[in-house]
Amino acid sequence: MDLSQYKWQGYARTDGRKGIRNKVLVVYTVECAAFVAKEIARQANNKDVDVIGFSGCTDNAYAIRLLVSLIKHPNVGAVLAVGLGCEYVQPQRLADAGADAGKPSDWLYIQNEGGTAKAIEKGLGVVLNMLTELKKTPRVEMGFCDLVIGAECGGSDYTSGLAGNTVVGAFYDKLVDTGGTAVFEEIVEAVGLIDLLQKRAANDKAREELTQTYNKAMDYCKSVRQYSISPGNFVGGLSTIEEKSMGAFIKSGTKPIDGVLQVSEAPTRKGLWLLDSTPDPHWMQFGITNPNDNEGLMDLIGCGAQVVFLVTGRGNVVGSAVAPVIKITGNHETFMNMNDDMDFDASAVLYGSKRLEECADELAAYVAGVCGGGESRAERLGHKEYFIPYKYQNIKRCGDD
Amino acid sequence: MTMGQKAFQINAADNVATALSEVAPGEITITGEGLKDKITAAEVIPQGHKIAVRDIKQGEPIIKYGVPIGTATADIHNGAWVHLHCMRSNYDERSSHLDIYTGVPLDQEY
Structure with missing residues (x-):
């Protein structure tokens, strides 16, 4: 099936990208400001208000890039940055990044507002005005x-490797x-696949990037003496x-790979x-590749994934x-057992009751529904996790030193 | 959903398939697009584990997804359970030192 038949109404952004949601993003700059930020979002009582933040307070370049990429993200329509007042990470600079991207943006320092209650009151007023503006x-x-x-x-x-990821791979072929x-990740789970990665490269530059990335991940696995596999x-x-x-x-499908993105790079x-998402070698001791699933999801979203x-x-x-997160399982028992949480059952390919192609088409229809405003399971349940760690990763391209 | 015991073979070039439920010794249907072979399971294969779909000699690669996922450390007969007792990783030496039933590492002193 041709995916170009699906159309829905999105939100236009000034950088040319299009969003499938129109959120107010409340961003805290340090753990000391987290309560106020979360309370502003809670009291706004609107599903389009999300919170993210960095525990800080030292201004780690990786974390700042990730915060800025999320502020500029096409699903975000407006930004309120909330700081305490003495941290390294600057809420005003974050608000500037939002304003640069053409979004209503504001910021406050809790210390300047006179503490918790006054900061919440001011922030809530700002967020409610933004929600009106976003209409x-x-x-x-x-x-x-x-x-x-x-x-x-x-x-x-x-x-996962037989059904869930294969259906995603078949869908990705259609998407491309x-x-x-x-975008796919988990390079530390590409051990042994260097030949395959190189063969899939779209061009010489991509081949070089893939090789460097593979070697970095292998060095990481060797230096921590741990491969990404457990008892x-x-x-x-x-x-x-x-x-x-x-x-x-296998979730990458079969198309040529155009290159490698660092976290926050569109x-x-x-x-x-x-x-x-692997930390750079000289900093490896200061970062874990994927501490949890939400970190991985945040990295993908930071690259602009709607x-x-x-x-x-x-x-x-x-x-x-x-x-929105769409959860796909190839395990029929899991789909039934955790039905409220699971979006898509890909298990039919295992039993021969549906062809891969058919499942990929069904997934496309589901994705189009969510993009058109339908709630994913996690959205319906109110899940809005985020995870922004300290990490050390320079954005550099092949040929750079 | 299933009639009889089944194992899924993801690539026609593979020499193993994955048991979709616990397999008892006896006839088993190999599913996968375009594949409808029947073979005989030689032993109990736990759910999610691999069964050889042809004879594999010691030193030969174990092929799944059409790529090598390790090397046979013993001769493996068609229908046999394929796991850490008869294959090893080409990269991760540690996985050869795990208990084959529980996955518990046996190489760490406490």
């Missing part, structure tokens, strides 16, 4: 060609063919890291991209701030 955001027709979609897996079991953009994986039937890796990699053109997939076998419940 005027111009609507624009959009389709799959305007989307960036990210995918990662978590809580994997034997079905339609002129959309697909539970072995009990579940995965015998080697190569087997788990291929099960994860793709420079449409196509298929690998997201590298919607993200979480493929799970054993089941996961999380959603995310900024972008």
Whole structure:
């Protein structure tokens, strides 16, 4: 099925990107400001108000880039930055980033406002005004060609590599063919796949980026003496890291890989991209690649993904701030057992009752529904997790020193 | 949903398939697009674990997804359970030191 038939109304942003949500994003700059920020969002009592923040307070470049990329994200219509008043991370600079992207933006210091209650009162007023303002955001027709979609897996079991990720891979092939953009991650789960990665490179530059990224991830695995596979994986039937890796990699589909993104970097053109979330080598001791699933989802959203997939076998419940999470499982029992949380059952491909192609088309229809304003399971339940850690990763391209 | 025991083979080039439920010794249907072979399971295969769909010699690659996922450390017969007792990773040496039933590491002193 041709995905270009799907069209829905999105939100026009001044940078040319299109959003599928129109959120007010409340951003705190340090843990000391987190309560006030969360209370502003709670009292606004509107599903379009999300909170993210950084525990701070030292202004880690990686975390700042991620915050700014989320502020500029196409699903975000307006920004309120909330600081305490003595931290390194500057709420005014964050609000400036929002204003640069043409969004109503404001900021406050709790110390200047006179404490918790007054800061909440002021912030709430700002957010309520922004919600009114956002009703005027111009609507624009959009389709799959305007989307960036990210995918990662978590809580994997034997079905993830056989059904969940294969359906995502088949869908990604269609997305790329339609002129959309697909991002996949988990390079530490590409062990043994260097030949395959190189063969999939769209051009020489992409091949060099993929090779460097693979080698960095391998160095990481060797230096921490840990591959991304656990006793539970072995009990579940995965015998080697190569087997788990291929099960994860298969979600990238079969199209050429256009290059490698660092966290917070938007793709420079449409196509298929690998997201590298591994810390840089000289800082490796200060960062863990993917401490949890929400960190991985946040990284994908930071690259501009308007919607993200979480493929799970054993089941996961999380959603995310900024972008809807669609949870896909290849395990029919998990789908039934955690039905309120699971968006999509991909298990039919295992039993031969549906073809891969058919499942990919059904997934496309579901994604189009969510993009058109339908709630994902996590949105319906109110999940809005986020995770922005300290990490050290320079944005550099091949050829740079 | 299932009639009889089944294992899923994801790529026609594979020499293993994945048991979709616990498999008892006896006939098993191999599913996967375009695949409808029947083989005989030689032993109990736990759910999610691999079954050899042809004879595999010691030193040969174990192929799943059409790529090598490790190397056979013993001769493996068609229908046999394929796991850490008869294959190893080509990268991660530690996984060869795990208990094959529980996955518990046996190489760490406490």
